[in-house]
Amino acid sequence: MRVFLIAGEASGDRLGAALMAGLHTLAGSVEFDGIGGPLMQAEGLTSLFPMDELSVMGIAEVLPRYRHLLKRMHQTAKAALASRADVMVTIDSPDFCLRVAREVKAAGGLRCVHYVAPSVWAWRPGRAAKMARAIDQVLALLPFEPPFMEAAGMRCDFVGHPVVAEPVASPHEVAQVRARHRVGDRPLLLALPGSRRGEVSRLTPAFGEVVARMTRARPELQVVVPAAGPVAGLVRDMTAQWRHPPVILDPNGIDPAAALAEKRAAFGAADVALAASGTVSLELAASGTPMVIAYDMNWISWQIMSRMALIDTVTLVNLVTDTRAVPEFLGPDFKPEAIAPALLALLDDAGAQHAAMALTMELLGRGQAEPGLRAARAVLEGLSG
Incomplete structure (x- = not known):
């Protein structure tokens, strides 16, 4: 099995690493390509370029780097298609990830999964319909999110919030x-x-x-x-x-x-x-x-x-x-x-x-299987379903 992943910030790197560990547990031999930080690299990913290049927020910060980010989007989409992966998982960072997913979807039949549902329940509900043009499946952190994604035509699995897997002080x-x-x-x-x-x-x-x-x-x-x-x-x-x-x-x-x-x-x-x-x-x-x-x-x-x-x-x-x-x-x-x-x-x-x-x-899932394992199971079920 081969998986192409994209994470653009530290929180996404944590989610990606836990997902990769879950895939190793459930699917055995898995090869990974894409973009990620140190935690994902420790799970076996060789990053296409440093994840830090994508960790920019705000118009003032993005504008000077827009051309470079656009070049990275095209590079990432081409790499995803060339990898012949079974699935591409984009993790949060929607401004970058969903643009890559649209380019990949337009070029072929690669299944696209997005990890972390956009907060369409809070504002800009039209984002779900736009997202559905490129995304087949969403992995949601909050239990009330699946109906919003499913109404737009995407499969959506609640996989638990990572906070429930974090240790608390004794x-x-x-x-x-x-x-x-x-x-x-x-x-x-x-x-x-x-x-x-x-x-x-x-x-x-x-x-x-x-x-x-x-x-x-x-x-x-x-x-x-x-x-x-x-x-x-x-x-x-x-x-x-x-x-x-x-x-x-x-x-x-x-x-x-x-x-x-x-x-x-x-x-x-x-x-x-x-x-x-x-x-x-x-x-x-x-x-x-x-x-x-x-x-x-x-x-x-x-x-x-x-x-x-x-x-x-x-x-x-x-x-x-x-x-x-x-x-x-x-x-x-x-x-x-x-x-x-x-x-x-x-x-x-x-x-x-x-x-x-x-x-x-x-x-949010405390006491259940860890979110990374649940996310991996959802990705595998989406592929087989």
């Missing part, structure tokens, strides 16, 4: 991180202002005001900020202006596995978290950490997004469980005077949210 690790940062039995707030410079710059001052309001009510409160490597310096500089400077977890300069373990332990140790919108809500849910989601953007972006949105919540815990257990303060509602009381209320009683987080993990 009680011993939680106790260690509390002792290391001298938290003791004091309440611990986790502040997560994002991983991109723009959102960190925009959110951190208001997060600081939230912390100030909370510490007036709970003077014993300890605050920890796990910073993403590229913005750790910025986080340190901006939180230094807070009335109560937090403990910064900076992953730079230390072993990546140790940094990840420290972050995981902090998630497990926190009594409550204030987080920017995004998949971090699922990481917190996996650790059983109650949360409030708060996010702001410029006025024009908010007006556009709020008018295009098909949903009334952006938090995956709320969407997966069809509840509104996680409070959100978005756009015009991003106000410290409203956010702080919501966090203080969770410190006193988070029972409803704990139940929603546990249900989220169950619905």
